[in-house]
Amino acid sequence: MTIRKKGNQQKTGVLPEKVQAQFEILEQELNIPFHNKSLLYQAFTHSSYVNEHRRKLYTDNERLEFLGDAVLELSVSKYLFERYPHMSEGELTKLRASIVCEPSLVIFANELNFGKFVLLGKGEELTGGRERPALLADCFEAFIGALYLDQGLDTVVTFLQRVVYPKVEVGAFSHVMDFKSQLQELVQQSNNGLLHYEIIDEKGPAHNRTFVSRVLLNDKELGVGRGKSKKEAEQQAAQNAMVALNQSLYKEE
Known part of the structure; x- marks a missing residue:
């Protein structure tokens, strides 16, 4: 040795x-x-x-x-x-x-x-x-x-x-970056309505597929996200929605 x-x-x-x-x-x-x-x-x-x-x-x-x-x-x-x-x-x-x-x-x-x-x-x-x-x-x-x-x-x-x-x-550490829960809490604080997620596109072969998701608030699109799984795409959409909401709140102030 x-x-x-x-x-x-x-x-x-x-x-x-x-x-x-x-x-x-x-x-x-x-x-x-x-x-x-x-x-x-x-x-x-x-x-x-x-x-x-x-x-x-x-x-x-x-x-x-x-x-x-x-x-x-x-x-x-x-x-x-x-x-x-x-x-x-x-x-x-x-x-x-x-x-x-x-x-x-x-x-x-x-x-x-x-x-x-x-x-x-x-x-x-x-x-x-x-x-x-x-x-x-x-x-x-x-x-x-x-x-x-x-x-x-x-x-x-x-x-x-x-x-x-x-x-x-694959989201093994998603509990650390659970943007969907954070977005839900943000919306509930403002009593703004209901959130809804939907997959709007899938690209690539089965072994290397990319999903595109969007999150809507009362049918209004808040954010779009992409990921290697539906769960990851939804988390990305929620994160982008939070960024957009926070920016709008900042402008109002």
């Missing part, structure tokens, strides 16, 4: 062949062969494992976790900035926080079966460390850090496009 220098000599802890074989399986499952295997091993090495193998010169994943957290936040920020051009800074921050948080990272890690590859000390293993949320979230971030060092930001983005971003696209 990580090389440490002592005088003019270099020493490194070498994982057992059986453990290395397990990581080969992980690389195959992810379809991401690492150039520097030590980075991959380190990403899954918990401090409890290092403490039980002090003479092997292993290195835990805490520094990679630090780096991965920053890389993940940058990558998700850029994705959201480009994907949702009409969102305010506050809305983008709120949505990013719901993606780059422990519960979400645990979901990503579990879907990739990261837990079974973590190198743990015996005590941590016996107390259920392999399923501990904080440990799994840290491992996911450490993996992102290792992947960034090994293959660069473009590969990280490709990985996130496969693992993280599709969940945003």
